[in-house]
Amino acid sequence: MADIRLIRPEEREEAIRLSDRTFRSPGQSSMGQAFPDVFSMELRQSYGAFEEGRLAAFMGLVPAVLRIGSASVHAMLLGSVCTAEEYRGRGLAAELLNKVIAHSDEAGATLLLVSGGRGLYQRAGCYPFGRSDILELTPESVGAGGKCPDGAVCREFSPEDWFHLQRLASARKVRFDASLADLARLIRSEAWASIVGLRHRVLLAERGGLPLAFAVIGIPDDPADPEKPARLIEWAGDAEAASMLIAESIGRYGLSRIAVPVPWHERELAAALLPLTDRSNPEADRHTVKILNSERLLGQLTPYLMETQEQYAFDFSLKGRTDGGAILYLGGRTAELHAEELVSLLFDPDSAFPLHADFRRELGGLLPVPLPYEKGLHYV
Secondary structure, eight states: OOOOEOOOGGHHHHHHHHHHHHHHTTTHHHOOOTTTTOTTTTTOEEEEEEEEEEEEEEEEEEEEEEEEEEEEEEEEEEEEEEEEEGTTSHHHHHHHHHHHHHHHHHOOOSEEEEEEOOOOHTTOOEEEEEOOEEEEHHHHGGGGOOOOOOTTEEEOOGGHHHHHHHHHHOOOSSOOOHHHHHHHHHHOOOOHHHHHTEEEEEEEEEEEEEEEEEEEEEEEEEEOTTOOHHHHHEEEEHOOOOOOOOHHHHHHTTTTTTEEEEEETTTHHHHHHGGGGGGEESSOOOOOEEEHHHHHHHHHHHHHHHHHHHHHHTTTTEEEEEOOOOEEEETTTEEOOOHHHHHHHHOSSOOTTTTTHHHHHTTOOSSSSSHHHOOTTTTO
């Protein structure tokens, strides 16, 4: 039987080597550089399965606080999931995932956010949710519209700007909680960008010395290559100013096109970008989540629900079931929800379950709850 436990400091390099063998190609940065928190011995949340003292499988786990309005939701981010080739087919990943889920619950997390949609995760009660559109901007679609707002200056980030970036990032209504040092580390590490061969560049818009918005752009080695678009990685601040920074990047870096993921709840950015957009496509892969404790989750979400629709928040409650589902209580009515339905009800703008339409009408716009977009700076 495998020895499944937290990675020890002396095993960190072995975990990085296994991840590099699995996910990296020649020329790519090491997983240890791109995902420092996954291999952090200060956080020490990641797990390994050991056979005869050798690391056979690994799962990276990073704790995160999700800010949703005035609510703080405790989550674990799961990624860098890999098994050494000679140990595959033995069920180690399933054993490891069960341990990771138990650890996350015991640590007080309410959500497990997973990068990927493998059957492994669905068998463990993780389900897809959300919707994002990928807006594509080109030199032709932007035309003369890709200019900074009147009286504003669009420029590249400089080392004197960290307070500006952190202030803008921390003002977002839906975000990952991050300190100034966290923000600097994540911009430098280029987690998502390193997977698809992009490098970060940061643009800032300001007026009269006051910051309006910033945008982290992933730029390919050959910006003019039409087969490899640049991509918006992260943004914060005024949506119109951010849209101008995105458009500005096309001319500044000689881009053939840039892909801009816009989650369903970022309506202001979508509206600002629409006149500059060449095409829009739904994102193929949705995010994946497991609700670890529905009652704890509702408790953590309560400040957001109260500020959104106080009168409905009082009437809405959940009682968790042992199978991962829950019993929903609303104004004297009840409904039994299995785990996939619960995820869809809480986080999907386009739920496939007819039952949810009635409840959402009665909840008065309380649901769905927006979650931060995962394929940005905080990708694991």
